[in-house]
Amino acid sequence: MIRVDLRSDTVSHPSPEMRKAMAEAEVGDDVYGDDPTVNRLQDLAAEKLGKEAGLFVSSGTQGNLVAMLAHCQRGDAVALGELSHIYNSEAGGTSVLGGIAMVVLPNEKSGAIPADAIRAAGAPGDYHKSPVTVFAFENTQNNAGGTAITPDQTAVMVEAATDLGLKVHMDGARIFNASVALNLDPKELTEGVDSITFCLSKGLACPIGSVLVGSKGFIEEADRWRKMLGGGMRQVGIVAAAGVVALNSMIDRMAEDHANARKLAEGLAEYPEVEIDLHAVQTNIVRFSVPSGVGMPFAAAMYEEGVYMNPGDTSLRLVPHYGIDSEDIDFTLLAVQKAMAAATS
Ligand SMILES: Cc1ncc(COP(=O)(O)O)c(C=O)c1O
Incomplete structure (x- = not known):
């Protein structure tokens, strides 16, 4: 039986407070802008991130896509990290x-993108190329290990x-993880x-949802694109209610997930493999990472021990989240011991 699911933080379940708020949510037709709970979530999100307005979207993917569509014309390019x-x-x-074309730039080990690469990609004047009109970066940078990009690193990229x-x-799929890790106001x-x-x-x-924030004019344009993508939802305050709870009471607790990740990482570091x-x-x-040939049997053996992780040959990832406590990490490290022995014997 699976006791610990560490495939992603997306597998986390809503809290009892969220479920209650969802059941009791005031709702209206959000395509008319009538849903008070959605409006509260959008305002709260914009306020927390220091922008004028917000737009509730179905997913991070939809939020990024709508943002690109609202910022760019067809034939433009976005410069972004590999x-x-x-x-x-x-x-x-x-x-x-x-x-929209994508111009791919290198990421540093920290997850930031070098300013000279941004300047080279965005330099105008060559009509053979799609004009770069947007620069996009990630914080935290998932594929660099969930690294938190600091305000100084951001300022250098933004200036370029x-x-x-x-x-x-x-x-900023995980922007609040970054603010908690850096102990800064988002x-x-x-x-x-x-x-x-x-x-x-x-x-x-x-359970569902992302928010896109920006200037009022940008969000109006993004709203039009969301509608075009079929993302206009109706009494969606039922879902947004969980988001209001999250922004009011679930941010600081992510420090617990970070502590669990550190404990897990330090335990893993003891294995020569x-x-x-x-x-x-x-x-x-x-x-x-583990040597080639080890990752797949390791993940399979972890599953047998009650820990669910995404399989991979050499590159692996574990993600603690709400619902996983320190004892679950002890359990996981015990599973690692057995699974590593099984996968390398
Ligand atoms: C950095 C990052 N951006 C965007 C997304 C997309 O989010 P969603 O799965 O809600 O579309 C993810 C999802 O894992 C992510 O890790």
């Missing part, structure tokens, strides 16, 4: 549906992009950034 979710894991929607007249979008992480998508359905434990950069374990994501 590790980014938009480039790697959103089915190419930005290009397929938006006619805005010097060239580019709009700046942040895929607004300090979004300065100079035009739009941010963040997810309610990951570490914040909501495991390669792990402990410095990159800054939030709730633990990435590590």
